[in-house]
Amino acid sequence: MPIRRPVQGKLLYAQSGGVTAVINATAAGVIEAARARGVKAYAARNGILGALREDLIDTGKESKAAIAALRHTPGGAFGSCRYKLKSLEANRAEYERLIEVFRAHDIRWFLYNGGNDSADTALKLSQIGKAMGYDLRCIGVPKTVDNDLAVTDCCPGFGSVAKYTAISTLEASLDVASMAETSTKVFILEVMGRHAGWIAAAAGLAGNGPDEAPHVILFPENVFEEAAFLAKVKATVERVGWCTVVASEGIRNSAGQFLADAGTHDAFGHVQLGGVAPTLAALVKQKLGYKYHWALPDYLQRSARHAASKVDAEQAYAVGKAAVDCALAGMNAVMPVIVRISDAPYRWKVESAPLAKIANREKKMPKGFIARDGFGITAAARRYLAPLIQGEAVPPYGTDGLPRYVTLKNAAVERKLPAWRP
Amino acid sequence: MPIRRPVQGKLLYAQSGGVTAVINATAAGVIEAARARGVKAYAARNGILGALREDLIDTGKESKAAIAALRHTPGGAFGSCRYKLKSLEANRAEYERLIEVFRAHDIRWFLYNGGNDSADTALKLSQIGKAMGYDLRCIGVPKTVDNDLAVTDCCPGFGSVAKYTAISTLEASLDVASMAETSTKVFILEVMGRHAGWIAAAAGLAGNGPDEAPHVILFPENVFEEAAFLAKVKATVERVGWCTVVASEGIRNSAGQFLADAGTHDAFGHVQLGGVAPTLAALVKQKLGYKYHWALPDYLQRSARHAASKVDAEQAYAVGKAAVDCALAGMNAVMPVIVRISDAPYRWKVESAPLAKIANREKKMPKGFIARDGFGITAAARRYLAPLIQGEAVPPYGTDGLPRYVTLKNAAVERKLPAWRP
Numbered sequence: 001m002p003i004r005r006p007v008q009g010k011l012l013y014a015q016s017g018g019v020t021a022v023i024n025a026t027a028a029g030v031i032e033a034a035r036a037r038g039v040k041a042y043a044a045r046n047g048i049l050g051a052l053r054e055d056l057i058d059t060g061k062e063s064k065a066a067i068a069a070l071r072h073t074p075g076g077a078f079g080s081c082r083y084k085l086k087s088l089e090a091n092r093a094e095y096e097r098l099i100e101v102f103r104a105h106d107i108r109w110f111l112y113n114g115g116n117d118s119a120d121t122a123l124k125l126s127q128i129g130k131a132m133g134y135d136l137r138c139i140g141v142p143k144t145v146d147n148d149l150a151v152t153d154c155c156p157g158f159g160s161v162a163k164y165t166a167i168s169t170l171e172a173s174l175d176v177a178s179m180a181e182t183s184t185k186v187f188i189l190e191v192m193g194r195h196a197g198w199i200a201a202a203a204g205l206a207g208n209g210p211d212e213a214p215h216v217i218l219f220p221e222n223v224f225e226e227a228a229f230l231a232k233v234k235a236t237v238e239r240v241g242w243c244t245v246v247a248s249e250g251i252r253n254s255a256g257q258f259l260a261d262a263g264t265h266d267a268f269g270h271v272q273l274g275g276v277a278p279t280l281a282a283l284v285k286q287k288l289g290y291k292y293h294w295a296l297p298d299y300l301q302r303s304a305r306h307a308a309s310k311v312d313a314e315q316a317y318a319v320g321k322a323a324v325d326c327a328l329a330g331m332n333a334v335m336p337v338i339v340r341i342s343d344a345p346y347r348w349k350v351e352s353a354p355l356a357k358i359a360n361r362e363k364k365m366p367k368g369f370i371a372r373d374g375f376g377i378t379a380a381a382r383r384y385l386a387p388l389i390q391g392e393a394v395p396p397y398g399t400d401g402l403p404r405y406v407t408l409k410n411a412a413v414e415r416k417l418p419a420w421r422p
Numbered sequence: 423m424p425i426r427r428p429v430q431g432k433l434l435y436a437q438s439g440g441v442t443a444v445i446n447a448t449a450a451g452v453i454e455a456a457r458a459r460g461v462k463a464y465a466a467r468n469g470i471l472g473a474l475r476e477d478l479i480d481t482g483k484e485s486k487a488a489i490a491a492l493r494h495t496p497g498g499a500f501g502s503c504r505y506k507l508k509s510l511e512a513n514r515a516e517y518e519r520l521i522e523v524f525r526a527h528d529i530r531w532f533l534y535n536g537g538n539d540s541a542d543t544a545l546k547l548s549q550i551g552k553a554m555g556y557d558l559r560c561i562g563v564p565k566t567v568d569n570d571l572a573v574t575d576c577c578p579g580f581g582s583v584a585k586y587t588a589i590s591t592l593e594a595s596l597d598v599a600s601m602a603e604t605s606t607k608v609f610i611l612e613v614m615g616r617h618a619g620w621i622a623a624a625a626g627l628a629g630n631g632p633d634e635a636p637h638v639i640l641f642p643e644n645v646f647e648e649a650a651f652l653a654k655v656k657a658t659v660e661r662v663g664w665c666t667v668v669a670s671e672g673i674r675n676s677a678g679q680f681l682a683d684a685g686t687h688d689a690f691g692h693v694q695l696g697g698v699a700p701t702l703a704a705l706v707k708q709k710l711g712y713k714y715h716w717a718l719p720d721y722l723q724r725s726a727r728h729a730a731s732k733v734d735a736e737q738a739y740a741v742g743k744a745a746v747d748c749a750l751a752g753m754n755a756v757m758p759v760i761v762r763i764s765d766a767p768y769r770w771k772v773e774s775a776p777l778a779k780i781a782n783r784e785k786k787m788p789k790g791f792i793a794r795d796g797f798g799i800t801a802a803a804r805r806y807l808a809p810l811i812q813g814e815a816v817p818p819y820g821t822d823g824l825p826r827y828v829t830l831k832n833a834a835v836e837r838k839l840p841a842w843r844p
Contacts, residue, residue: 175496392823
């Protein structure tokens with residue numbers, strides 16, 4: 001079946017999965033680039049669900065100032081979702097529904113802003129579009145605090161959670177150091193990271209050498225060895241007077257069990273974690289007798305736009321703009337990715353990579369990033385991580401002392417199809 | 423016994439109890455004011471313990487730049503401690519030891535930077551000095567994130583934790599709102615506050631009206647009523663789609679039990695808390711079936727100098743400077759306090775108040791600050807709280823993307839006395 005090249009049409013942008021401090025900067029990049037090219041941009045309300053339900057938002061109803069303010073507003077301005085499309089074989093109807101919605105609204109470019117799962121969805125959509133004779137360009141746009149996307153040097157969203165984590169580790173450690181003589185000896189910070197210890201590793205930027213915090217980092221890449229952990233904590237307290245531990249939520253024991261399995265699962269079948277820090281704290285108390293405190297910032301870490309990395313905010317915007325460039329250049333099934341040119345000074349550029357090389361893959365930390373004893377980061381890790389937290393991108397504040405985050409109007413596009421019956 | 427007026431002598435500054443994001447700004451105020459007046463300033467290492475042990479620091483060894491950098495460095499630069507002196511009757515020897523140390527180093531002004539307990543210690547020391555014929559001026563300097571000191575309109579340290587809490591509530595709620603359709607419906611943020619709900623109340627500044635986060639604030643001033651709490655959460659999720667709860671660590675049930683009693687106690691006999699958030703989360707899951715997330719920032723909240731309130735940082739500096747002015751003016755057993763002149767525009771000044779009116783008292787939130795249904799703040803609370811988070815006092819950042827916090831040399835003063843044998 002011959003495919004007609006679109007001479008006009010609309011662009012649809014959707015946010016997917018866990019949001020970040022800078023995903024809206026990507027949205028701003030997309031919308032501002034589309035406007036500059038004279039292309040009408042819709043957004044899907046609550047991610048791919050909005051596309052399935054034909055619940056579309058006309059971003060043309062938003063002012064220039066509102067779109068510009070997305071650059072410094074955390075969360076997902078159009079709503080995101082955890083909804084994984086089944087395989088083409090298992091539920092072809094869902095993919096066909098999406099094409100039907102796109103056809104009804106003359107959507108010719110679909111930009112899907114997410115992680116590995118979303119790259120897979122965008123890839124499948126590009127295939128089914130072709131199969132159904134509907135000319136559609138699908139572009140994945142990288143986003144994840146987990147920094148686990150293949151091909152790209154780093155993932156927009158990660159640099160800001162990395163910076164938040166390093167700053168928080170530094171600040172809380174100054175607190176602990178002040179009080180250790182009579183109070184808390186061991187402080188445990190639990191950070192996100194199910195399978196890859198990128199965020200935990202970033203905490204390592206807070207200090208240098210064995211006496212500076214964090215003294216112990218626990219990576220999901222390593223099996224948690226209780227005896228070695230306790231020995232390291234004890235030695236640190238005896239030498240330094242106190243000890244800061246940064247633990248990835250995803251650490252497991254030698255039996256492969258998560259240290260803190262909350263017992264529930266999200267829509268992707270991932271175990272919902274939380275509670276490594278109190279588990280470790282109880283262990284420290286019981287086995288070493290030290291007074292402890294622990295913190296679990298949870299969503300605070302990935303929404304902390306007030307402490308965002310300038311590099312991260314700029315890259316998030318750049319991939320949004322590049323995604324529009326790719327789409328309008330007629331590319332399909334690709335993702336704009338960050339390419340590192342040099343570490344110091346840090347230089348980077350955006351290129352495009354095939355979604356097929358990204359979908360459903362997971363980038364682990366290189367083994368060479370974890371110190372030999374398993375509890376710290378190496379010089380190679382520092383070289384990689386350090387540039388990603390550089391620069392501040394402080395949001396504007398109101399006279400009320402709070403950041404001026406924007407809430408969009410999110411005006412609905414009139415529906416043209418019958419309701420979706422899953 | 424006649425008391426000789428000191429014509430010369432030294433000043434001793436000590437930090438007490440939990441540190442804050444701006445306690446070092448107070449230290450900067452003290453040291454810079456002392457330098458300006460030509461008075462030598464010592465600091466006690468690890469608070470009152472350093473005074474008992476004759477472990478004193480000569481702040482004269484620090485550069486002007488290092489002292490200036492204290493204005494933006496969190497934690498306690500000289501070390502703090504949780505060590506409560508017993509009553510004069512129970513352990514007069516401790517008070518006499520302090521006077522002995524002061525006498526050995528010609529310390530004529532003692533500035534004690536802490537909360538209600540420390541105000542009590544400073545008051546007792548002023549009395550024992552008099553009784554022992556040693557001319558000593560004791561000045562309390564206010565500091566506590568708990569905002570529970572009597573007389574002063576607010577406490578240095580509170581404004582910054584208030585700002586951090588309001589910003590974090592706002593940011594995490596934007597995250598939850600984006601994802602609520604398919605993911606977390608209820609987000610619970612646990613904040614500090616054993617007996618008074620000031621920090622929890624400050625979260626209320628993040629939003630306005632019943633539909634904006636936080637939707638539910640749990641105050642230690644109220645008995646926790648499970649049924650009313652669950653009903654409010656359920657109604658909010660049904661109306662708004664999601665619900666943000668901010669819970670004070672100190673909330674108790676109708677039997678007077680803390681919802682999350684960790685079972686351990688600190689040096690002051692206070693129960694060490696932590697874990698209200700997971701307790702509430704489990705309740706929400708079990709009774710309402712909603713997916714939840716919870717955060718417990720712990721020390722992150724009180725050390726978050728990167729997000730400090732400008733008003734708070736300025737007041738912290740001002741009370742340090744005023745404490746020196748009081749001391750050198752010959753005042754004794756007083757504390758510089760913040761007096762509010764007007765709400766909008768916010769105007770304030772520093773006056774002095776007798777320690778006898780402050781020691782061991784605890785300021786609760788006015789009943790009129792809590793909304794009638796018990797789950798929010800009133801317009802009166804907003805009028806009081808809003809000015810305290812105004813303005814940003816962003817610390818300088820290095821090219822590494824981290825705030826440039828200072829670590830002092832803390833050079834020890836030579837000992838003149840035998841070791842302390844408690």
